[in-house]
Amino acid sequence: MKKTSTLLVFIIALLSTLAQAQVSADSALKSLKEGNKRFVEGKSIKPHQDLQRIKEVSSGQKPFAIIIGCSDSRVPNEIIFDQGLGDLFIIRTAGQVSTFASWGSIEFGNAVLGANLIVVMGHTKCGAVAAACQIPDVPGHIVTLINAIKPAAQLAKTQKGDEVENAVKINVAMQVQQLENLEPVLTKAVISKNLKIVGAVYNLETGNVDFLDPNYLQTLKK
Secondary structure (H helix, E strand, O other): OHHHHHHHHHHHHHHHHHHHOOOOHHHHHHHHHHHHHHHHOOOOOOOOOOHHHHHHHOOOOOOOEEEEEOOOOOOOHHHHOOOOOOOEEEEEOHHHOOOHHHHHHHHHHHHHOOOOEEEEEEEOOOHHHHHHHHOOOOOOOHHHHHHHHHHHHHHHOOOOOOHHHHHHHHHHHHHHHHHHOOOOHHHHHHHOOOOEEEEEEEOOOOOOEEEOOOOHHHHOOO
């Protein structure tokens, strides 16, 4: 009886959260682009960063977007998108490589918290991607990151231009594709058009976030 009661409470909470989620993927993407524009122009308004906001989100969260980014200390998501407390649900690993714990967190952000937009964001001069291109001898579990990025690095070798920067974009595009095919939660949401997953690359030198064409991988010469 106790387990049934707990499950019922969870379902009610889930439905309530979903009902409150009113920010569409397109609106969320527009907010991110506008925020990044303000940041680049030095006009950040730093929203939702006061004591009132702390109180507002203390009882719950309704982030409007999920950001899957690199752990690099030079890419602070709330700052570059000019957002605040409770706005973004963020998962970060080196090279934004996802595995089971990350996938569960992403699904939670979408299915439970109601975020309808996922942004997979890499960045220029990424050390993890550069390592995958060079395949150095690395210690410990770092090799698992490199192995995950290797397919992107190998495809980048066949393209014109800077190998690492091409690999950064290819890695992002492949990760978007991976999430779109992640069953059952994300795939179902994408097919029903309740979720949009996009790729982006942050430029360390300019602060600008460039969003990838959805068909980027298809345009590459193999």
